[in-house]
Amino acid sequence: MWSEITKKLQETVQNIMPQVEAVIGWERGFNEIRIKPVVIKKEGDISKLVWNPFCVQNLSGYLVKSPAVIPREGRRVAICVKGCDSRSVTALIQEGFLKRDQIFIIGIPCSGTVDWRKVMKRLERSSVIHRAEIKDGRLMVEHAEGVEEIPLREILLRRCLRCVYPNPTVSDVVIGETVSPHIEKEDLYKDVEAFERKSLDERRKFWAETLSRCIRCYACRNACPLCICQDWCIAERRDPKWVTQKPTLKDILLFHGIHALHLAGRCTECGECERVCPMEIPVMFIKEKLNETTLRLFSYEAGIDSNLVPPLLTFNPHETGI
Amino acid sequence: MVARRKEKKSQNRIFIPLEGLNQTLENLSKHFTVWVPMPSGENEWSLEFKPLHRGCKILLDRQSTLPPKKVILPQGQTLIEYEYKKSESDPSKQDLVLREVIDESPIIVFGTRPCDVRGFLVCDKVFLQGRYIDVYYRARRLNTLFATLFCREADDACFCSSVGSGPADMEGSDIGITPIDGGWILEGLTDRASEIFSLCDCEAPDEKQIEDARRVQEEVRSMRVGNLRTDGVLEGVKGQFQNMELWRDIAESCLSCGVCTYVCPTCYCFTITDEPQGLRGERLRSWDSCMFYQYTQEASGHNPRPTKLERYRNRLGHKFSYFPLRYSGMIACCGCGRCIRSCPVSIDIRQGVERVREAHHGCVCS
Incomplete structure (x- = not known):
């Protein structure tokens, strides 16, 4: 199944190659469950492209973050997107970072991507992976000390288990069959609601424990396609200085608070911030709360309609309900 | 009792049974801060070195996500604390009071791997050699001992043998840990080890255990991890x-x-x-x-x-x-x-x- 979609993807790219500057997609990484982004610039490299549930990265940041591939006049940059990634592309268009006619969007319906750490947990001691294959909703891993079969659902990323937009919301071509979401839309914020029912002490304890693991590597920030301050983030600014360099909970909380607030009403819940965290801190959860609020107050979801202006990027004196 | 203690002091090998690991390290923690690899959170895959606490889950069966680097080079380290105080001699002025913070408390890092210790051998060149010696680094480095595993857990990202080290490289370690059936054999590699062993309250290994350990070490020594070529x-x-x-x-x-x-x-x-x-405030060195x-x-x-x-x-x-x-x-x-x-x-x-x-x-x- 995956090899078929990969084949179709490569054929599609072959056809559009003459009109595009480059194609941003995924290729195999250092083993079969670790896929990495690739920028294809010549026909000879098209065979590197793959698609399977290990294609975790949201590639849309590469369209805007320096040194991005900038298309020459009259040409476009092609990008492979899953459902969640397509919302980031729309959000970037909404905010004026990207022009729709500069990009060619290859949409791929996605039934969920794999959390490699969840796979490693199941392998116990051994961790050299010889082969990995996903078939009929199960992952089969051949590793140094045997074979493990795991139902796919048990190793999906948290973001995927709560995804309601598995199909690209914007695209120039779609590869693969439409898939249905894992959850109903009304359940999108049930984790947030459940968490809010906990006492203040419990919630404080949860965040104190998880955030104290943060090493401030800023992977969450840099992986976010919409964190566009990049090199001028207040987390590292010295003058004026907003956040200290102390690795204490107070400063860590301050950074994550700022990070999340800057994404209020903009975050498309692609979950990259959480996926890339080497310390497995569920940082998207903070943004989920803000999105739940945005939805309640403004009936707005980020990255769906490129004609809308995100609520906090505009000012309407007649705004009601706040 | 006295005789037994004496015998223990001279021993160069001890055996720690699986179920005795926490207790042994707790014994040590009365004299040292003992850092061990443990899970970062309850359900997390990531491991990191943290100071031992009672009942903690020590995990020695795979490499830690974060290296023990922060034991010697903390992510945030106070170099100097300062405070402005009203001058006693001249009330219209302020005095600046400075206090240098140098931590010399004794530390054991238990369960490092050859790559972890190799990291410090690299850092040593920078902080301990040449015209400028870093006193903060030196204080911690000289007071830290490493008990290092003969590593059998290489995965597809490991390549220690390609960069001048290897899974049995004990350079820089004070104690070698060999996992065998039922526990671990600890072997002294420097003079500092015997002091540790005398505090552990463990038995010496029997002949069979020594033989098992020898075989494991031989197997690990024969491994070549990684095939990266660095010539040119x-x-x-x-x-x-x-x-x-x-x-x-x-x-x-x-x-x-x-x-x-x-x-x-x-x-x-x-x-x-x-x-x-x-x-008041501090001068902070951070990663x-x-x-x-x-x-x-x-x-x-x-x-x-x-x-x-x-x-x-x-x-x-x-x-x-x-x-x-x-x-x-x-x-x-x-x-x-x-x-x-x-x-x-x-x-x-x-x-x-x-x-x-x-x-x-x-x-x-x-």
């Missing part, structure tokens, strides 16, 4: 320095985050900031990353490494070229593979090195 890279980085197409190929997908540098046992770069709180734009931002406004391409070139170049050129050929990479495993976009430094090597040899040949 020393000169290659210099030769390819301006070949930005090459560096774009290698680092185009880089996110410019600090994961690789923060999980790296040999990345030692730091920044120094003053962190005031009213009339910095050459992957960050601000790292090379100059006061003039110029930045010699304006994009991730120059920054990645620096990371690879520093480890495989500039550092070995300065420190008699020592590669500033311990081959632990952490940067490969934890990279959000799976950038493989081995591949980068290989590309530089190919480009270099290509140049030489043509």
